Amino acid sequence: MLSTDLIFKIAGLAIIVSVLHSVIKQAGKEEYAWLVTLTGIIVVLTLVTRLVSDFFQAVKATFLLP
Amino acid sequence: MSLAWLPAASKALGSVMVVAAGGIAGFSLAGRLETELKELQRLETALLCLSSEISYSLTPLPGALERAGERAGGASGALFERVGALTGLSQRRNVTQALDLALAEGPSRSLAPFEVDLVRDLAKNLGTSGHKEQVRYIEMSIDRVRSRRREFEDECRKKAKLYRYLGLFSGACIAIVLL
Numbered sequence: 001m002l003s004t005d006l007i008f009k010i011a012g013l014a015i016i017v018s019v020l021h022s023v024i025k026q027a028g029k030e031e032y033a034w035l036v037t038l039t040g041i042i043v044v045l046t047l048v049t050r051l052v053s054d055f056f057q058a059v060k061a062t063f064l065l066p
Numbered sequence: 067m068s069l070a071w072l073p074a075a076s077k078a079l080g081s082v083m084v085v086a087a088g089g090i091a092g093f094s095l096a097g098r099l100e101t102e103l104k105e106l107q108r109l110e111t112a113l114l115c116l117s118s119e120i121s122y123s124l125t126p127l128p129g130a131l132e133r134a135g136e137r138a139g140g141a142s143g144a145l146f147e148r149v150g151a152l153t154g155l156s157q158r159r160n161v162t163q164a165l166d167l168a169l170a171e172g173p174s175r176s177l178a179p180f181e182v183d184l185v186r187d188l189a190k191n192l193g194t195s196g197h198k199e200q201v202r203y204i205e206m207s208i209d210r211v212r213s214r215r216r217e218f219e220d221e222c223r224k225k226a227k228l229y230r231y232l233g234l235f236s237g238a239c240i241a242i243v244l245l
Contacts, residue, residue, distance in 0.1 A: 005245075012242045016235050023235075027228040043243060 006051070010044050077245060084244065085237040092233015096226035102178055103222050105140055106215045109181055110208060112138035112146050113188075117204040120197050127161065127193050127200075128154035141177050145169075145185065153193070165189040180214055 017040030024033040059065070115137045119130035131150030135143040145168055151157075153164035165186060177185075184207055191203040 009242050009245065013239060016239050016242070020232065020235050023228060023231045027224045029228075040239075043239075047243070 006047060009047065013040055013044055016040075081241040081245060084241040085234065088237020088240065089230075089234045092230045092236075095229040095233070099222045099226050099229070103215070103218055105142060105177065105181065106211060106218060108138045108140040109142040109184070110211045110215060112142050113204055113208045113211060116146070117201050117208070120204070121201045124197065126154070128157075131161075142181065142185075145177065149189070160194075161189040161192040162186075184210060 017037055020036050021033045024030075024036060112134045115134035116130055119125045119133055120127070123130075125133065128150045131146050131153065133150075135146030135148075135150060137143070138146065145165075148168040148171065149161065149164045152167050153159050153161050157164065159167070169182065188203060188207045192200055195203075
């Protein structure tokens with residue numbers, strides 16, 4: 001069962017990263033803004049890595065794949 | 067007495083502390099920028115006072131430096147006072163030597179590299195020409211400080227806001243990831 005905590009964490013991170021992106025872009029450092037967004041994406045991906053791995057295991061088990 | 071609320075309360079307290087730590091870091095960086103701007107303003111004041119002491123009061127250089135330093139205050143004022151105390155016929159040092167000694171003693175720690183370079187350049191020309199030429203060199207230094215202050219004011223406004231937001235939101239990000 002997917003934890004709702006994770007959904008709220010990802011939502012919170014997304015809001016913070018988007019605000020930071022706007023603030024840094026306004027300060028004239030566009031490349032750092034994109035770096036912050038990329039870092040946010042990487043952090044979210046690490047949070048969901050285990051779930052993605054479980055998902056693939058479930059698909060393999062369901063379809064009896066090797 | 068049930069302690070079921072304790073884990074949630076400690077999580078909340080921990081999150082608040084992490085966000086506060088990020089906020090403090092951001093605000094202190096912004097504060098440092100504002101201190102640097104104030105120091106530039108004090109340096110400008112010190113140079114203006116020095117110019118009026120030399121051109122209107124015709125005060126000898128050591129006394130002019132000390133009075134300018136007293137009126138300006140801050141690290142720049144302290145440096146001017148110290149250079150004034152270390153220079154002159156009684157001390158047998160010229161302004162450049164007095165400045166090197168004063169910088170080695172320590173007030174320069176809170177001065178930016180631009181300010182130290184400006185004062186060094188000015189020191190090379192003080193005490194080596196008539197009062198009109200010295201006033202001209204001081205006015206050139208004042209122009210440099212003014213243009214640097216104007217650039218820095220804009221930079222400071224944008225960067226201070228950025229550092230405050232970065233500090234708070236980075237703390238919030240870390241708190242969310244750790245929760």
